[in-house]
Amino acid sequence: MDKQIKNEKVKTKNDKEKLKIVEEIILKIIALLGIEVKTLVEEKEGVIRIQLETEEPGILIGYHGEALAALQQMISLMVFKKLGAWVRILVNVGDYREKREEALTNMAKSLAQKAKFSGLPQNLPPMSPAERRIIHLALANETEVETISEGEGRERHVVIKPVIVGEKPDSLISKPKI
Numbered sequence: 001m002d003k004q005i006k007n008e009k010v011k012t013k014n015d016k017e018k019l020k021i022v023e024e025i026i027l028k029i030i031a032l033l034g035i036e037v038k039t040l041v042e043e044k045e046g047v048i049r050i051q052l053e054t055e056e057p058g059i060l061i062g063y064h065g066e067a068l069a070a071l072q073q074m075i076s077l078m079v080f081k082k083l084g085a086w087v088r089i090l091v092n093v094g095d096y097r098e099k100r101e102e103a104l105t106n107m108a109k110s111l112a113q114k115a116k117f118s119g120l121p122q123n124l125p126p127m128s129p130a131e132r133r134i135i136h137l138a139l140a141n142e143t144e145v146e147t148i149s150e151g152e153g154r155e156r157h158v159v160i161k162p163v164i165v166g167e168k169p170d171s172l173i174s175k176p177k178i
Contacts, residue, residue, distance in 0.1 A: 015043055018083065022048055025078045029071070035059060047088040050075070060093045065100060068093060069128065101134050108138040108160070112145045115162045122160045126151065132158050 023041045030037045030052075037060075040051040052060060061068045072091040079087050090097075104127075111122040124135065135158045136147045148159050 018087070019043060019048065021082050022050065022075070022079055022087075022089070025075055025082065026050060026052075029074065029078075033059065047090050048079075050089065050091045052091065052093045054093065057093045057096065061096050065096065065128075068096065100131070104131055104134045105138040108135045108147075108158075111160050112139050112142055115160045116144050119162050119164075121162070124158045124160070126155050126157045129156075132156070135160075 019041050023039060026039055026041070030039075035054055035056050038053040040053075042049055054060060059067070060071060062070070068091060072089060075091060076086070076089045079089060107124070111124065115122045127135070132149050136149075139145060139147050139160065144163055146161050146163055148161065149156055150159050151157050
């Protein structure tokens with residue numbers, strides 16, 4: 001199937017049909033897990049948002065949201081197979097994503113203060129790209145620190161560095177291309 005046919009396949013599905021397909025996929029996966037879940041599926045700003053409510057959120061969230069990320073990826077792949085094109089999907093269980101964003105923002109601000117007063121870079125633990133983005137955005141308007149992602153793959157993490165008065169932050173220094 002070429003790209004044009006795939007795009008036409010998605011366009012022929014109206015929004016209600018698309019959301020119904022997504023909900024059917026979710027219910028099949030959840031049924032296999034054997035837990036009771038209430039679902040809300042809606043499309044906002046080009047993203048299909050899936051809200052799951054359950055008495056057993058830990059099963060769906062996992063350690064630092066790893067199970068949730070895997071569930072989201074699995075749903076995305078299954079929707080792609082069904083519709084023939086990629087659709088942005090965001091899965092949330094309870095208020096996990098909001099709480100996690102708040103916790104990451106608080107951690108970023110706390111470590112930024114530590115970096116300012118100690119003058120030493122502060123390394124955060126390895127995080128997903130979405131979580132690293134939250135850290136970068138939380139400190140984007142801070143003039144006394146800068147954030148840099150370092151490492152590769154699963155070890156990629158954010159470093160919060162103090163900016164020394166009179167020096168340009170590393171992110172503003174043009175580096176020679178080699």
